[in-house]
Amino acid sequence: MIPTSIDEDFDLGEDQFHQLRDIIYEKSGIFFTDNKLYLLQNRLGNRLKDLGLSSFEEYIRYLRTQNGNMAEYHKIYNAVTINETYFFRFQAQLDAFQRKLLPNLVDQRRAINDRQLNIWSAASSSGEEVYTLAMILDEYLGSTLGNWNVQLLGTDISQRALNQAREATYTRNSFRGAITDLQKETYFEPIGNEFRLDGHIKSIPEFRYLNLNDNQEIGRLKKMDFIFCRNVLIYFDEVVKEKVLRSIYDVLSHGGYLFLGEAESLHGISSSFKVEYFPGAFAYKKD
């Protein structure tokens, strides 16, 4: 849950807002425009309370003494990120993946007796996107899934979201996408008001902390066949978007595909990819 309490004792002045947003931007690439002063004030007020500090000025001083210690930054990321997501989000794009791009790759790999598939969800939030991909793999490959060496990686900057992903228990809210009743029945067990994901699907992906602003960390990933980088570029300014897209391009295999969110495009950010069109969706290919 995102903290919403507003503590009137903690006023964030404009000058301190600029200092605080610069500190967050430098580390994470997350950029707060001028109209986000109250958002930062509200979301971080609880941190001041927990640390026993009496002003944002003290908090900024405290952050500056942290040097390499990331613990407080993780608390900030947990507080300021919006982890909105749900199963089977943007069905037209998932159809292109399930019906065309995945089968093509599977056929190519089978032909050369290569059983490796690497898929990365680069802002996986609480896991719905990654588990959607795991369900699609399970549906498409069926009993042959076990013959494949699948690396399905979900990463995010929010440790809180990653813990929710590892927990894999969801409320009704996560099911507002195009998931069918059959998929829900097959892959989830209702427990009270929640739904627990089937253990087999839960065991397919791996979740890991990764800050997209860290190009060295991205460079250490295996070459990916598919990258889902959906609904996260909105956090970044143009400079960071370009930097993230360069790292993503480098880590994508030749012939691999990048998928963005429904309202997103690389227009004005990167011209390195080739656009491929599908009914109701497009994907970016690295030739």
Ligand SMILES: C[S@@+](CC[C@H](N)C(=O)[O-])C[C@H]1O[C@@H](n2cnc3c(N)ncnc32)[C@H](O)[C@@H]1O
């Ligand atoms: C709106 S969610 C998108 C979830 C999913 N990809 C989808 O489209 O449904 C955006 C996610 O981006 C993550 N995020 C924001 N800045 C990030 C960064 N610098 N590195 C990695 N993840 C980041 C947030 O924590 C949040 O979980």
